[in-house]
Amino acid sequence: xxxxxxxxxxxxxxxxxxxxxxxxxxxxxxxxxxxxxxxxxxxxxxxxxxxxxxxxxxxxxxxxxxxxxxxxxxxxxxxxxxxxxxxxxxxxxxxxxxxxxxxxxxxxxxxxxxxxxxxxxxxxxxxxxxxxxxxxxxxxxx
Numbered sequence: 001x002x003x004x005x006x007x008x009x010x011x012x013x014x015x016x017x018x019x020x021x022x023x024x025x026x027x028x029x030x031x032x033x034x035x036x037x038x039x040x041x042x043x044x045x046x047x048x049x050x051x052x053x054x055x056x057x058x059x060x061x062x063x064x065x066x067x068x069x070x071x072x073x074x075x076x077x078x079x080x081x082x083x084x085x086x087x088x089x090x091x092x093x094x095x096x097x098x099x100x101x102x103x104x105x106x107x108x109x110x111x112x113x114x115x116x117x118x119x120x121x122x123x124x125x126x127x128x129x130x131x132x133x134x135x136x137x138x139x140x141x142x
Contacts, residue, residue, distance in 0.1 A: 005029050014109060063102040070095045071114045078121045085126075092118055 002011040008027040016023050017033035024030055074091050077083050083091075092115075099110040 003031060003033065005031055067095070067099055067102055070098050071117070074118060075121055078118065079125055085122075088122070 003014060003017065004011050005025040005027060007029045008025060010025055010027070012023050012025075012031065014033065017031075020032070022030050022032040074088065074095055077088050077091055095114065096110070099114070100107060103110065
């Protein structure tokens with residue numbers, strides 16, 4: 001997935017924008033995953049647009065925090081509880097629905113970040129070890 005500069009149409013990979021990072025395009029435009037913020041925009045030029053941008057950024061941050069907390073809860077259930085797999089899957093489905101509601105056109109990013117994290121944690125902390133069992137690896141040979 002790519003984010004496009006509105007000024008020069010240059011495309012940047014979405015992974016450059018993780019954790020709220022911004023990218024300065026070669027044309028001088030400052031781009032973030034939440035939107036594009038021209039460096040010359042000041043309160044004197046267009047106070048209404050600036051206020052709308054600030055409000056949109058605040059709402060986006062709140063949505064990201066809600067989604068992060070829900071995903072952290074699922075991670076905790078995987079790591080620190082004996083919840084059955086079906087209950088963890090139900091909680092994962094709730095997080096997915098929340099992500100679809102808050103960020104409907106960013107589900108590819110959700111898949112890359114959260115679903116892969118859930119899968120990795122389950123495999124690492126909940127799955128049974130593969131054959132041969134680790135105990136048999138340390139037995140002395142006869």
